[in-house]
Amino acid sequence: MSFADRARIIIRSGKGGDGHVSFRREKYVPDGGPDGGDGGKGGDIIFEVDGRVNTLTEYRHKRKFQAENGEEGGKKNRHGKSGSDLVLKVPEGTVIKDAATEKVITDMSGENNRVVLLEGGRGGLGNQHFATSRMQAPKYAKPGGEAIELEVILELKVIADVGLIGFPNVGKSTFLSRVTNAEPKIANYHFTTLSPNLGVVDLSDGGFVIADIPGLIEGASEGMGLGHEFLRHIERTKVLLHVVDGASAEGRDPVEDIRAINNELMKYDKELMKKPQIVAVNKLDLIPDESERKKVLDTLKDAFKDEPYSFYGISAVTGENVKEVLFAVKNILDKLPKEKIIYESEFDIKDLKKDEIPYTIEIDDGVYVVEGPKIEKMLGYTNLESEKGFLFFQKFIKEQGIQDQLKKMGIEEGDTVRMYGLEFEYYE
Numbered sequence: 005m006s007f008a009d010r011a012r013i014i015i016r017s018g019k020g021g022d023g024h025v026s027f028r029r030e031k032y033v034p035d036g037g038p039d040g041g042d043g044g045k046g047g048d049i050i051f052e053v054d055g056r057v058n059t060l061t062e063y064r065h066k067r068k069f070q071a072e073n074g075e076e077g078g079k080k081n082r083h084g085k086s087g088s089d090l091v092l093k094v095p096e097g098t099v100i101k102d103a104a105t106e107k108v109i110t111d112m113s114g115e116n117n118r119v120v121l122l123e124g125g126r127g128g129l130g131n132q133h134f135a136t137s138r139m140q141a142p143k144y145a146k147p148g149g150e151a152i153e154l155e156v157i158l159e160l161k162v163i164a165d166v167g168l169i170g171f172p173n174v175g176k177s178t179f180l181s182r183v184t185n186a187e188p189k190i191a192n193y194h195f196t197t198l199s200p201n202l203g204v205v206d207l208s209d210g211g212f213v214i215a216d217i218p219g220l221i222e223g224a225s226e227g228m229g230l231g232h233e234f235l236r237h238i239e240r241t242k243v244l245l246h247v248v249d250g251a252s253a254e255g256r257d258p259v260e261d262i263r264a265i266n267n268e269l270m271k272y273d274k275e276l277m278k279k280p281q282i283v284a285v286n287k288l289d290l291i292p293d294e295s296e297r298k299k300v301l302d303t304l305k306d307a308f309k310d311e312p313y314s315f316y317g318i319s320a321v322t323g324e325n326v327k328e329v330l331f332a333v334k335n336i337l338d339k340l341p342k343e344k345i346i347y348e349s350e351f352d353i354k355d356l357k358k359d360e361i362p363y364t365i366e367i368d369d370g371v372y373v374v375e376g377p378k379i380e381k382m383l384g385y386t387n388l389e390s391e392k393g394f395l396f397f398q399k400f401i402k403e404q405g406i407q408d409q410l411k412k413m414g415i416e417e418g419d420t421v422r423m424y425g426l427e428f429e430y431y432e
Contacts, residue, residue: 009160009236011063012103018046018087020125020148021074023133027141028080038141040131041078043148046124047071047087051100051110053117054093058202060158063092071122074148077130087124097163097240099347103155107350113163114346121156122353125149134425142425152353159236163344164202164215165337167241171261174249175286177201179320180216183330205330212337215241235272240345243280243336245329250285250300250317258285258300259307280336282314284329289319365409371420372410372430379404380424388426 021043028039049071072087098112100121110119126149134142168176184203201216217237238244246265248258262283269276285304291297301317314332318325363376382400387393401407410421410430419430 009060011060011158012155013063013066013158014068014153014155015049015092015122016068016070016153017049017122017151018071018073018124019151020044020046020127021076021084021087022147023128023130023145024077024079024082024084025131025143025145026079038131038135039079039081040145041080041082041084042130042133043077043127044074044084044086045127046074046148046151048089048120048124049122050089050091051098051112051119051121052091052093053096053098053112055096057093057095059095060098060160063158071124071151073151074124074127076148077128077145081130081132084127086127089124094158095160097161099159099161101157101159102351103157105351106157108347109156109351109353110349111347114344116346122152122154125151131425146424154353161240161347162202162215162217162237163213163240164237165212165241166205166214166243166245166333167238168214168216168245168247169238169265170247171249171256171265173254174247174256174261175320176216176247179247179284179286179318179326180214182320182323182326184214205333207330207334210334212334214245235268235276238269238276239273241279242340242345243282243333244276245333246281246283246313247286247320248283248304249287250297250304251287251290253287253290258304262304262308280312280340282316282329282332282336283308285315285317286320288317288324289322363404363406365406365413367413368422371422371427372413372415373422374406374410375424379406383424383426 023043024040026038026040028037049069069090069092071090074087075084077084094112096113096117100109100112100119101107102109109121110116112119128146128148131142131145134145168180170176180201180203183205203214203216205211205214215237246262248261249256250258252258266277266281283304285301288297288300291300297317301315305315316325316329316332318329320326363374363379366373366375382397386397386400388397415421415430417429417431420427421430
């Protein structure tokens with residue numbers, strides 16, 4: 005069984021359908037006008053939180069996810085069909101990162117439960133849009149907008165108030181099953197807990213969410229065992245409930261265990277050490293002698309007298325002192341800020357859009373085709389019929405470096421330049 009709380013996938017929105025070039029062909033209209041329809045919009049990639057999903061398993065078996073492309077426009081002004089969106093369901097708490105930079109794109113938490121991550125390309129305009137008084141039969145239509153492809157990392161960081169930490173087999177699962185409605189699978193072997201078990205603790209004056217997080221071994225901060233998965237889930241919790249084996253039932257030393265786990269926390273992220281920590285010294289039912297129990301607790305308190313930890317001797321099996329621990333946790337939570345930890349976005353998807361390229365120049369059968377969003381926008385508000393408008397247009401071409409680029413590409417006087425349905429002869 006693999007631990008499915010991290011996946012690396014490629015997502016791709018749909019390409020916009022191309023605009024169509026066609027002309028009316030009617031019996032008594034020999035020279036019908038342009039009637040090419042627009043292309044359909046490409047489908048979006050949408051991420052959505054689904055309460056019935058609690059792992060990222062689905063994204064470990066499939067690598068690439070693609071929305072549908074938009075259809076090309078047709079004759080008689082027929083609009084191409086838009087491509088279907090692709091909705092990807094994820095558990096709450098999934099952080100989506102750009103794989104190349106590991107920067108956070110969005111955090112599917114709190115009210116952020118539906119995000120259009122990649123927009124589909126816009127549909128291209130048919131040739132009917134490019135008719136002017138000068139050019140009544142444009143043989144040009146706009147291509148559809150490009151699809152956007154991105155490799156992302158999905159990371160599930162559990163949203164719980166309290167993180168239950170400790171080495172394997174110290175009794176965390178037993179503790180969780182006693183205090184919550186969770187039903188963890190409990191067995192006596194290492195790495196029993198392969199995915200976080202979430203449970204709700206109900207107390208008379210309110211409750212909280214507690215997560216039994218995968219068992220930890222030394223070297224976890226370097227990714228050994230299930231280390232990184234364990235540490236990732238701890239980041240959102242507000243209080244750490246550290247369970248140790250007070251009876252040393254498996255020959256473990258509780259003092260060394262606390263040091264080892266806190267050392268891993270610090271190596272992974274020093275901020276984790278700022279979280280309040282309560283230590284539940286478990287399995288005291290295996291130490292019937294009261295003086296021996298006291299000795300165990302005194303040893304722990306003395307070893308960590310410089311740390312702000314609270315120690316409680318408990319038995320998860322019999323329930324001894326368990327309620328006292330829960331009330332201590334609730335008391336700390338009540339004093340902390342109520343808002344959940346949400347990861348801020350560090351990556352702007354807009355940076356990926358190919359439309360942001362200032363312009364492109366291609367040679368098509370001897371014609372220099374110049375395109376780009378700035379050019380298209382400029383043509384939209386410039387009246388080339390007027391002298392003032394045409395002078396503005398010439399200045400724009402020069403300032404944008406288009407004229408210099410045309411020269412580099414070998415344009416000569418009298419050659420044809422095409423810009424979105426507008427064709428003219430080039431002269432210096």
